[in-house]
Amino acid sequence: xxxxxxxxxxxxxxxxxxxxxxxxxxxxxxxxxxxxxxxxxxxxxxxxxxxxxxxxxxxxxxxxxxxxxxxxxxxxxxxxxxxxxxxxxxxxxxxxxxxxxxxxxxxxxxxxxxxxxxxxxxxxxxxxxxxxxxxxxxxxxxxxxxxxxxxxxxxxxxxxxxxxxxxxxxxxxxxxxxxxxxxxxxxxxxxxxxxxxxxxxxxxxxxxxxxxxxxxxxxxxxxxxxxxxxxxxxxxxxxxxxxxxxxxxxxxxxxxxxxxxxxxxxxxxxxxxxxxxxxxxxxxxxxxxxxxxxxxxxxxxxxxxxxxxxxxx
Amino acid sequence: xxxxxxxxxxxxxxxxxxxxxxxxxxxxxxxxxxxxxxxxxxxxxxxxxxxxxxxxxxxxxxxxxxxxxxxxxxxxxxxxxxxxxxxxxxxxxxxxxxxxxxxxxxxxxxxxxxxxxxxxxxxxxxxxxxxxxxxxxxxxxxxxxxxxxxxxxxxxxxxxxxxxxxxxxxxxxxxxxxxxxxxxxxxxxxxxxxxxxxxxxxxxxxxxxxxxxxxxxxxxxxxxxxxxxxxxxxxxxxxxxxxxxxxxxxxxxxxxxxxxxxxxxxxxxxxxxxxxxxxxxxxxxxxxxxxxxxxxxxxxxxxxxxxxxx
Numbered sequence: 100x101x102x103x104x105x106x107x108x109x110x111x112x113x114x115x116x117x118x119x120x121x122x123x124x125x126x127x128x129x130x131x132x133x134x135x136x137x138x139x140x141x142x143x144x145x146x147x148x149x150x151x152x153x154x155x156x157x158x159x160x161x162x163x164x165x166x167x168x169x170x171x172x173x174x175x176x177x178x179x180x181x182x183x184x185x186x187x188x189x190x191x192x193x194x195x196x197x198x199x200x201x202x203x204x205x206x207x208x209x210x211x212x213x214x215x216x217x218x219x220x221x222x223x224x225x226x227x228x229x230x231x232x233x234x235x236x237x238x239x240x241x242x243x244x245x246x247x248x249x250x251x252x253x254x255x256x257x258x259x260x261x262x263x264x265x266x267x268x269x270x271x272x273x274x275x276x277x278x279x280x281x282x283x284x285x286x287x288x289x290x291x292x293x294x295x296x297x298x299x300x301x302x303x304x305x306x307x308x309x310x311x312x313x314x315x316x317x318x319x320x321x322x323x324x325x326x327x328x329x330x331x332x333x334x335x336x337x338x339x340x341x342x343x344x345x346x347x348x349x350x351x352x353x354x355x356x357x358x359x360x361x362x363x364x365x366x367x368x369x370x371x372x373x374x375x376x377x378x379x380x381x382x383x384x385x386x387x388x389x390x391x392x393x394x395x396x397x398x399x400x401x402x403x404x405x406x407x408x409x410x411x412x
Numbered sequence: 413x414x415x416x417x418x419x420x421x422x423x424x425x426x427x428x429x430x431x432x433x434x435x436x437x438x439x440x441x442x443x444x445x446x447x448x449x450x451x452x453x454x455x456x457x458x459x460x461x462x463x464x465x466x467x468x469x470x471x472x473x474x475x476x477x478x479x480x481x482x483x484x485x486x487x488x489x490x491x492x493x494x495x496x497x498x499x500x501x502x503x504x505x506x507x508x509x510x511x512x513x514x515x516x517x518x519x520x521x522x523x524x525x526x527x528x529x530x531x532x533x534x535x536x537x538x539x540x541x542x543x544x545x546x547x548x549x550x551x552x553x554x555x556x557x558x559x560x561x562x563x564x565x566x567x568x569x570x571x572x573x574x575x576x577x578x579x580x581x582x583x584x585x586x587x588x589x590x591x592x593x594x595x596x597x598x599x600x601x602x603x604x605x606x607x608x609x610x611x612x613x614x615x616x617x618x619x620x621x622x623x624x625x626x627x628x629x630x631x632x633x634x635x636x637x638x639x640x641x642x643x644x645x646x647x648x649x650x651x652x653x654x655x656x657x658x659x660x661x662x663x664x665x666x667x668x669x670x671x672x673x674x675x676x677x678x679x680x681x682x683x684x685x686x687x688x689x690x691x692x693x694x695x696x697x698x699x700x701x702x703x704x705x706x707x708x709x710x711x712x713x714x715x716x717x718x719x720x721x722x
Contacts, residue, residue, distance in 0.1 A: 101518065102516060102518075105512070105515040105516055106516075109512055109515075113501070113503065116503060117503070195499040195500075195501070195502070196495065196497050196498055196499025196500075197499045197500060197501060199460075199465065199493070199495040199498075200493075200495055200498055200499070200500070200513075200557075200560065201516065202465055203463055203465060203488055203491075203492075203493035203495070204488060204513060204516035204517055204564070205485045205486075205488040205489040205516070205517060205518070206485075206488075206516055207485070408426075408466060409460060409465050409466060410456065410457075410460065410466075
């Protein structure tokens, strides 16, 4: 364990000292802050439909004009952060010639990959928490509203989900950095997966759903819902979809279902905000799925790394 | 005799090709052992197996009594390793790189910091202790690599091609450092190289490997004798004058294989030591032997010879 710590602190220091981190951090801070500023302007001008409570959470979810909301921003750019931090974790050690130097020291091989992964997660966590604090500070200043405990815990869960989400992309980057010897290949491969999950999964889901449950002008309500349900199901392969659903449900206490709500289901529904525990219940499958995706991806990299020949050229 | 590195029938197959084939390597405490062979002979693979960094296909490795496969951590804590083309973290300074190594070895900073200073002095990098490694020359990196080996207080240092690609002055510094560390700190050295003269200068014993097989092992003299026993002696003969019958009578001596003539010098290849018969033949043909000497086998001759056979 102590060796993991050594690797962890060294990698963490490396991340924070690296130029790409600095650039990423500046971009994210500026964008995050400006998004929030505009959102808070919109809220304080009363252009919001939410009349009571949870105004603080609107900071993270409301979009203003062309600017997207903070949650969308994370769901879209989070993968890039993860990939950028992870794509050269292992193969850069090979190309620099430090791999055999480090592994010839008395540490287990997994200490290296564990340390690197944890350092990546640590970096992501520190980065996100700073942005969230920046946003909250701005919100306090512009709105003059103090967040209550429920809001703070919802933000906390949103934070954990974001770390796990970016952690998935981090471990995907690490996986490709093990599979490919050249950093350019691993970066391209990671970005390809990101583009697929972000842009193409919707098309793929639509095509499959329309093939299996065609929606024509004679379609019944049941067929349309089935089609929609299937589409959602396929899209949930993408961690981005899972993350977006978690973010929506956690930051928006009135959300209780995703997709269509039929009149029959909505009958007798009291449109009050859900308590935190119920909101978590709504996205529990998504949360577990996201964590599982991250862990599986890391487990695959772990196994491949442990079996890899040091000088497989 | 107690061997500190001992491999038994060590073999490694990569994708169907045998990189290392039933290698039996033995190293004594405190010696400088030269591990010689051409590029791609399997030296690095053998070294990786000795360190437990690669799993052997078959065979066993013991380093200070520890099985490299079962207890790689124990092996790695007694053995320092300088990889071929060693690299460092380029954004870190010389000192920080070494600090990382000592921390990975679990050395407390109190003990490590003076050791790092001492080692930097030893490898001649004190002046660049606080500079980033990125701009270092190959020679400096190599010396830092040596520093990284010695900073962990190893009992055994395994140096893979420590002199490859370095200017003569740098080579000299590195070889001197190897000898000095071996004497002063009693560190056993395993130096792999394809550069003979350098190794010949410092090694007490050598092992020659080609195509994964160890074909000779022992001191340079022993290996030379082994060759002599096997076949040929080379005699350099100088005579007072060349008479017409001389060449023929020399050729008729039983056991003479080949004669090269150059003025009054002859280079005679023969199966045994035929000095007596040759001098007699020279006198009988009316000349006088001025000088007859057996030529010593240099490591290079041994080496080339073995490579041809291999």
